[in-house]
Amino acid sequence: xxxxxxxxxxxxxxxxxxxxxxxxxxxxxxxxxxxxxxxxxxxxxxxxxxxxxxxxxxxxxxxxxxxxxxxxxxxxxxxxxxxxxxxxxxxxxxxxxxxxxxxxxxxxxxxxxxx
Amino acid sequence: xxxxxxxxxxxxxxxxxxxxxxxxxxxxxxxxxxxxxxxxxxxxxxxxxxxxxxxxxxxxxxxxxxxxxxxxxxxxxxxxxxxxxxxxxxxxxxxxxxxxxxxxxxxxx
Numbered sequence: 001x002x003x004x005x006x007x008x009x010x011x012x013x014x015x016x017x018x019x020x021x022x023x024x025x026x027x028x029x030x031x032x033x034x035x036x037x038x039x040x041x042x043x044x045x046x047x048x049x050x051x052x053x054x055x056x057x058x059x060x061x062x063x064x065x066x067x068x069x070x071x072x073x074x075x076x077x078x079x080x081x082x083x084x085x086x087x088x089x090x091x092x093x094x095x096x097x098x099x100x101x102x103x104x105x106x107x108x109x110x111x112x113x114x115x
Numbered sequence: 116x117x118x119x120x121x122x123x124x125x126x127x128x129x130x131x132x133x134x135x136x137x138x139x140x141x142x143x144x145x146x147x148x149x150x151x152x153x154x155x156x157x158x159x160x161x162x163x164x165x166x167x168x169x170x171x172x173x174x175x176x177x178x179x180x181x182x183x184x185x186x187x188x189x190x191x192x193x194x195x196x197x198x199x200x201x202x203x204x205x206x207x208x209x210x211x212x213x214x215x216x217x218x219x220x221x222x223x224x
Contacts, residue, residue, distance in 0.1 A: 004158075042202060042214035043159070056211075090158050099210045101147040101166070106158035 003027070004107035006091050012113045015081060021110045023074040023091030029105075031055075031098050032074040034066060035090040037109070043090055049074060050098035081114045088112075117142045117207045121215035128193055128222050136188040136201055136218045144208030148186050150179050151202040153217070159202055162188075193222045 004025045013019050023032065031050045035043035048056035049068040057066075063085075065077040074091055088109045094102040120139045128134055140148065147166050151159035163172045165181040172179050176197065178189040188201060200219045204212040 006158075042204075042216060045211060088156070088158075101206050101210065103147075103149065103161055103164050104212065105161055106151075109156070109158045111156065 004091055004093055004105055006089075006107040006110050008110060009108070010111045010113075012115065013078065013081065014115050015083075017081075018077070018079045020078065021076040021089055021091075021112075023076075023107055024072055025093040025105075025107075026072055027093065027095075027105075028071075029093035029095050030071065031094045031096065031100070031102075032068065033092040033094075033104060034074070034076055035092065035106075037088045037090055043106075047076075048098050055098045078112075081112075083114050086112055086114045117205070117211075117213045119203055119205050119213045119215040121201075121203050121218050123218060124216065125219045126221070128190075128220070130194055130222055130224050131192045133189070133191045133193070135190070136203075136220070138186040138188070138203030138205075138215055139184060140186070140203075140205040140213070141184075142205040142207045142213055146206040146208065146210065148181050149204045149206070149212065150186070150188055151204065153200045153202055155200075162201075190220070193220075195222050195224050198222045 034046040037043045047066040067075040090109045091107040092104040094104045122137045150162040153159045163179040168183045200217045203215040
């Protein structure tokens with residue numbers, strides 16, 4: 001089983017709202033990732049957690065705040081977003097830590113619209 | 116600078132018309148080459164991982180190959196359900212996936 005789940009599937013929020021995206025995997029994977037994908041573009045890496053520690057932050061604006069409460073769960077807290085932040089947000093996980101060459105398995109994504 | 120280039124950007128095939136998608140890469144210390152399939156509005160679905168030149172992997176109508184500079188995804192006798200965007204990604208020395216822009220495949224019955 002290589003399932004990564006994400007909730008919600010769709011989210012519409014105003015620029016003053018605070019919301020959170022959730023990602024879960026029960027494969028025992030030790031690295032988890034957040035990507036942002038705009039239409040007709042490839043995924044762009046945002047954050048990497050490896051063994052529950054933040055390993056990579058790709059210079060993401062502070063209005064995006066990641067959190068890894070345990071090895072199976074990854075959250076992305078959103079606050080004061082801009083309309084240009086509207087995108088498909090993807091979570092992924094891989095077996096070993098960040099520096100391994102293990103395959104990353106993606107979730108179905110959360111379609112975020114910022115009004 | 117690490118770079119992955121996919122061609123063509125879009126490919127239209129008739130059902131049963133075999134073809135190949137290309138992925139050229141210049142990546143420092145390639146640690147793996149990955150192929151994904153992505154349907155509109157959904158997350159990428161893993162297809163293959165290739166680690167060394169000469170390696171080949173097959174799954175149903177798909178076959179992926181790897182050389183020192185490029186990878187090919189061969190599609191044999193495609194069906195309409197094979198229509199999707201196919202993404203190629205190379206893992207660099209630091210473990211980061213460098214994605215190509217994708218090839219949008221359309222298979223008409």
